[in-house]
Amino acid sequence: MAHRWTNDLTHDDVTPHATYVNRRQIMAGVAGLGLAPLAVTSAKAETLEPNDYETITSYNNFYEFGTRKEDPAKHAHRLTTTPWTVTIDGLVDRPGNYAFKDIMDQMTIEERIYRFRCVEAWSMVVPWNGFELKDLLDLAGVKTEAKYVAFETLYRPKEMVGQRYAVLDWPYVEGLRLDEAMHPLTIMATGIYGKDIPKQNGAPVRLVVPWKYGFKSIKSVVKITLTDKEPPTSWNQSGPSEYGFYSNVNPTVDHPRWSQASERTIGGGLFAKRKETLMFNGYEQEVAGLYEGMDLRKFY
Numbered sequence: 141m142a143h144r145w146t147n148d149l150t151h152d153d154v155t156p157h158a159t160y161v162n163r164r165q166i167m168a169g170v171a172g173l174g175l176a177p178l179a180v181t182s183a184k185a186e187t188l189e190p191n192d193y194e195t196i197t198s199y200n201n202f203y204e205f206g207t208r209k210e211d212p213a214k215h216a217h218r219l220t221t222t223p224w225t226v227t228i229d230g231l232v233d234r235p236g237n238y239a240f241k242d243i244m245d246q247m248t249i250e251e252r253i254y255r256f257r258c259v260e261a262w263s264m265v266v267p268w269n270g271f272e273l274k275d276l277l278d279l280a281g282v283k284t285e286a287k288y289v290a291f292e293t294l295y296r297p298k299e300m301v302g303q304r305y306a307v308l309d310w311p312y313v314e315g316l317r318l319d320e321a322m323h324p325l326t327i328m329a330t331g332i333y334g335k336d337i338p339k340q341n342g343a344p345v346r347l348v349v350p351w352k353y354g355f356k357s358i359k360s361v362v363k364i365t366l367t368d369k370e371p372p373t374s375w376n377q378s379g380p381s382e383y384g385f386y387s388n389v390n391p392t393v394d395h396p397r398w399s400q401a402s403e404r405t406i407g408g409g410l411f412a413k414r415k416e417t418l419m420f421n422g423y424e425q426e427v428a429g430l431y432e433g434m435d436l437r438k439f440y
């Protein structure tokens with residue numbers, strides 16, 4: 141492992157040809173053929189048009205800064221993000237407090253353009269920069285008994301004004317099964333459009349799981365715990381019949397209060413139309429195997 145920061149792929153190198161580009165392919169292309177990334181990514185089937193920076197950074201869910209979509213952009217500037225430490229503990233060989241800048245020194249940063257689908261039935265397309273969660277977990281060394289990964293957001297009501305209200309049980313917590321966490325589509329995002337990730341989007345580091353509803357993608361992560369039990373999640377605690385542990389994007393399983401069969405694309409202005417929601421948010425080929433044999437109505 142032990143790659144240095146190599147954020148030498150420009151936006152144009154990988155945009156907008158790919159929804160998901162294998163890092164090793166890109167890096168091999170860069171090293172071997174100079175301008176090869178274009179050739180590699182243009183072979184991908186689908187073109188995704190990312191939302192513009194302004195939309196991605198002004199229409200947010202981040203309840204630590206308020207419950208309205210415009211609140212995070214208004215209030216998140218109060219958050220101090222340096223220094224930042226991510227504690228990794230539980231069933232790992234090397235538990236400890238990992239300084240964010242040391243983590244960054246050891247990760248290969250790449251760009252991934254992912255569909256992002258909120259449980260409220262809207263969606264965007266976001267060009268993230270970040271690294272695979274697997275690479276971070278490998279730093280800490282996951283023990284064989286570990287089956288789940290629990291995540292926790294910062295608790296700092298002095299700076300996170302929304303935490304003064306009991307809209308959720310703070311701190312915000314989320315979880316993944318270990319195989320979901322290790323999947324190459326699962327990333328820790330540290331940037332958008334090649335810039336450091338804005339505070340309203342979860343600075344300095346947030347999870348992104350593109351085949352799940354947005355609330356799984358926990359922001360401003362300060363703690364990651366490997367465990368052998370399914371961890372609690374904030375939205376499941378607040379409404380267990382509405383939000384399950386898995387929360388895979390699934391057009392055939394409706395939220396009890398609204399349909400999940402279609403979505404409204406944000407940022408399209410007057411011409412925005414609803415579109416049909418895809419199974420696993422369009423990543424079915426890549427992730428359906430994780431859930432083989434599971435009843436996805438029961439494990440929603």
Ligand SMILES: Nc1nc2c(c(=O)[nH]1)N[C@H]1C(S)=C(S)[C@@H](COP(=O)(O)O)O[C@H]1N2
Nearest residue numbers: 200201202203258293312354355357358359
């Ligand atoms: N800590 C924390 N993480 C969070 C949330 C939150 O309220 N607090 N909201 C979630 C929800 S519901 C969504 S849809 C996405 C929104 O991410 P975005 O604002 O970057 O689009 O963040 C998720 N991560």
Ligand SMILES: [Mo]
Nearest residue numbers: 258259354355
């Ligand atoms: Mo969401």
